[in-house]
Amino acid sequence: MIPAAFDYIRPATLDEALGLLAKHGEDAKVLAGGHSLIPAMKLRLLEPKFVIDIGRIPDLHSIAKQDGKIAIGALVTHYEIESADVLQRSCPLLPEVAGKIGDVQVRNKGTIGGSCVHADPAADWPAAMLALNAEFELAGQGGSRTVTAKDFFVEMLTSATRPDEILKSIHVPVTAKTAAYVKFAQKASGFAIAG
Numbered sequence: 418m419i420p421a422a423f424d425y426i427r428p429a430t431l432d433e434a435l436g437l438l439a440k441h442g443e444d445a446k447v448l449a450g451g452h453s454l455i456p457a458m459k460l461r462l463l464e465p466k467f468v469i470d471i472g473r474i475p476d477l478h479s480i481a482k483q484d485g486k487i488a489i490g491a492l493v494t495h496y497e498i499e500s501a502d503v504l505q506r507s508c509p510l511l512p513e514v515a516g517k518i519g520d521v522q523v524r525n526k527g528t529i530g531g532s533c534v535h536a537d538p539a540a541d542w543p544a545a546m547l548a549l550n551a552e553f554e555l556a557g558q559g560g561s562r563t564v565t566a567k568d569f570f571v572e573m574l575t576s577a578t579r580p581d582e583i584l585k586s587i588h589v590p591v592t593a594k595t596a597a598y599v600k601f602a603q604k605a606s607g608f609a610i611a612g
Contacts, residue, residue: 482503487508556583557579557583
């Protein structure tokens with residue numbers, strides 16, 4: 418199928434992207450990796466008048482360990498998470514999950530931020546974020562706010578991200594070197610972390 422007509426805008430900075438969201442409001446959608454938004458547009462489930470491509474904003478593309486946590490930029494791809502030494506050493510659940518997502522093309526283009534904001538309960542990241550009690554840093558023109566994973570995933574296909582906000586980063590704790598998926602674990606997430 419072919420999506421409805423839209424204007425494509427590629428801002429160079431986070432501030433520029435936030436200004437565009439404020440200007441266009443609910444007529445705009447943010448494009449990160451595109452694996453959630455583009456299929457929805459092709460099926461005409463979403464028909465934004467403006468697509469704001471944040472894919473080249475450098476502020477959203479990093480992995481850094483700081484103060485007992487790891488900050489992962491919203492534009493970090495699944496493959497980058499799978500292969501990041503700092504995550505393999507300090508939060509091995511994330512590389513384990515990332516390596517099981519889709520295929521090579523999906524892992525190389527899809528982003529953790531796009532997947533989390535899409536909030537598909539069938540996706541791999543929501544359960545891992547809940548298990549780690551991750552925190553989501555959301556940027557808006559009035560500043561940033563932090564939302565915990567339990568409050569970030571509001572309902573199916575709905576996150577706590579407001580129409581004028583962009584997910585900036587996800588903060589996860591440094592964990593033990595072993596992590597395992599437990600098939601019939603507690604109903605909260607299905608993940609268990611062992612020391």
